[in-house]
Amino acid sequence: MKRDSAFSFQKTTLMHIMDTIGLGLFVAACAYLIFNWSSLPAEVPKYFGMSMEILQYESKWTLFLFPMITFLIMIALQILEKHPDWHYFPIDIKNSNIEKEVKQSVLMISFIKNMSSLLLAILVWKTIHIAQGNNAILEGVIWSVVASIIIIPTLMTVIVALNEEKD
Template sequence: MSNSWKRPKIKILKTKSEWIWDIIGYTFYLGSIIFLIYNWNGLPDEVPAHYNALGEVDRWGSKMELFILPIVGAFIALLMQLFEKIPESHNYSERLSKENAKEFYLISRKLVNQLKNICLIIFALILIESVSIALGIGNGFGVWFLPMVILSALIPIVLGIIKQKKIR
């Protein structure tokens, strides 16, 4: 891309898939907070605070630590929501041009949207499981959780790269 060429700002309406991802992600996020609040008084003073790679609790902490995930989730959601609004600032290949910018922007924005909502879902699941374990009704994640988390983030990234490679 030539230094004299400035990336265009293009208004692209939010797609149906982005709305669906947002509804799912924010529903999980808000649902986990409601679940935490509903069960707050029944929680013991010590709750799961960290998990090892096998999905087993390896540190217990104060029940106040359960607010860390929703706070970090809110920060990530706000930051990634901002990045969704400025796709012209994302990193693109040299093939980006005025003619294909809209297609590049949309793919990149959808990727950011999916990753934001996957993070919200993962944080919600961790919070729900931590509360469940503390209440004696959860078993821990098991060995499947970490690979699923990695795949859930990796698959959209790989698909986004493949889609961008097809742009002419």
């Protein structure tokens, strides 16, 4: 089926809440970076191992890569949210299920976008925290967030696909 580019979709309350939290986390991470800038050493941790041991140090200016990359990801995913017909749907869309599939697809993109903000906030906080000489706490949190970003959207897609096979 040819995807209808004129199909309109209203964001759900959950999506508005997620967007507000995601944007808030992005702004908070940027503010935290700016407010702690003067107390950071010239070099900050850049790479961490699986148990959060520091593998490499880099200039503190590299911390601005986190917000820049996250901002670009958020813009790209926001555009895809507005134009769900621009990205691939993993199942065949029929007129009878187009609204449900578009809603599911846009929800998944919104989730990934906002989890990116959460990951940014954790990485900025963690890097600054360690660079200031504090202990490496929340060791497993970063990996849990990364796993969530991968696993939850994948499960959502599989569940929708399995439900479609039943119909």
